[in-house]
Amino acid sequence: GAGVSQTPSNKVTEKGKYVELRCDPISGHTALYWYRQSLGQGPEFLIYFQGTGAADDSGLPNDRFFAVRPEGSVSTLKIQRTERGDSAVYLCASSVQGAGETQYFGPGTRLLVL
Amino acid sequence: AQSVTQPDIHITVSEGASLELRCNYSYGATPYLFWYVQSPGQGLQLLLKYFSGDTLVQGIKGFEAEFKRSQSSFNLRKPSVHWSDAAEYFCAVGASFGNEKLTFGTGTRLTIIP
Numbered sequence: 182g183a184g185v186s187q188t189p190s191n192k193v194t195e196k197g198k199y200v201e202l203r204c205d206p207i208s209g210h211t212a213l214y215w216y217r218q219s220l221g222q223g224p225e226f227l228i229y230f231q232g233t234g235a236a237d238d239s240g241l242p243n244d245r246f247f248a249v250r251p252e253g254s255v256s257t258l259k260i261q262r263t264e265r266g267d268s269a270v271y272l273c274a275s276s277v278q279g280a281g282e283t284q285y286f287g288p289g290t291r292l293l294v295l
Numbered sequence: 296a297q298s299v300t301q302p303d304i305h306i307t308v309s310e311g312a313s314l315e316l317r318c319n320y321s322y323g324a325t326p327y328l329f330w331y332v333q334s335p336g337q338g339l340q341l342l343l344k345y346f347s348g349d350t351l352v353q354g355i356k357g358f359e360a361e362f363k364r365s366q367s368s369f370n371l372r373k374p375s376v377h378w379s380d381a382a383e384y385f386c387a388v389g390a391s392f393g394n395e396k397l398t399f400g401t402g403t404r405l406t407i408i409p
Contacts, residue, residue, distance in 0.1 A: 185338070212395065223299075223385050223399030224339070237396060272339070281327035281346055281389055284397060286339040 183207070185287035187273050193293045194263055202258040202290045206275030213256050214284060215248055216272040224272050230256060231278065263294045297322040297388045301400035309408050310378055316371040316403050318386030327389035328369040329397065330360055334382045342384075345369060356380070381407045 186205040194200050206213050211232055216224035226240040230250045238248075245263075250256040260267055270291050274284035298321040308314055320326055327346055331339040343354025350362040360371045369386060383404050387397040 214396065216397075216399075221401070223301075223387075223401050224397075226396040226398065229396055240396065274339075276395075281344075281395075283329075283341055283344060285341075286331075288336075288338040 185273055185275055185285055187271075187287040187290050189290060190288065191291045191293075193295065195295050196263060196265060198263050198294075200260050200263055200292065202260075202271050202292070204256045204258070204273030204275075204287060206254065206256070206273070207285055209277070210275035210285075211253070211278045212276045212282070212284075213250060214274040214276075215256070215258050216274065218270045218272055218289070220269075227258070227271075260292075263292075265294050268292055268294045297326065297390060297398045299386050299388050299398055299400035301384075301386055301403050303403045304401070305404045305406065307406040307408060308376055311375050314371075314373045314376045314380070314405070316384050316386075316405070318369045318371065318400060319367050320369060320386070320388045321367065322388055322390070324390075325364075328360075328362060329387040329389065330354065330358070330369075330371050331385045331387060331399075332382045333385065333402075339385065342371070376405075376407055378407045378409070381405055 188203045213230040215227040218224045229237040233253045245261045248258045270289040272289045274286045276282040276284045300319045329344045330342040345362045383402045385402045387399045
């Protein structure tokens with residue numbers, strides 16, 4: 182079956198602009214996660230959805246970052262007033278419900294803020 | 296808070312040689328432990344995971360890992376590496392209850408020489 186997909190694969194924007202990154206999880210997966218991976222680092226947790234609600238948003242770095250999942254499937258990560266430090270690969274993962282379940286990752290969106 | 300340490304940033308091994316990648320974790324209870332592999336331009340792929348039970352876990356592509364509670368370690372091993380194993384390897388820890396986020400190490404880059 183289809184895996185996790187993310188669009189766009191690459192995004193170049195200018196400092197101060199607004200961007201949206203999209204994630205399509207595996208069908209039937211109720212849990213969805215966003216991570217950010219900076220160069221030379223491991224993925225860092227941003228936010229976790231269980232269904233439509235954000236169960237844990239403790240990893241969002243500041244209020245410029247926001248994510249939604251209105252129908253419990255597709256999720257959008259929104260970044261306002263982008264900064265050069267936001268440049269990274271943004272990874273999405275999904276899993277069936279439950280702690281410890283395998284998280285299946287998408288290919289990521291590479292964001293470059295000029 | 297949970298954390299993961301991968302002490303080796305880069306490892307080089309000859310094709311056909313054995314491999315061991317180190318991972319140490321910090322978590323107050325029995326954790327969920329994962330090894331993921333990331334090839335250039337690819338998403339993270341799960342190699343294996345430990346939840347409970349047998350401390351020696353078998354994964355895909357001939358990899359195995361051993362959970363050692365006394366050493367807080369979950370080292371990844373392969374008896375004979377192939378050129379296609381060249382990639383970045385990430386160890387991750389998840390909570391056995393409560394939040395479901397994964398905490399990743401900084402990764403170990405594996406280079407294979409003929």
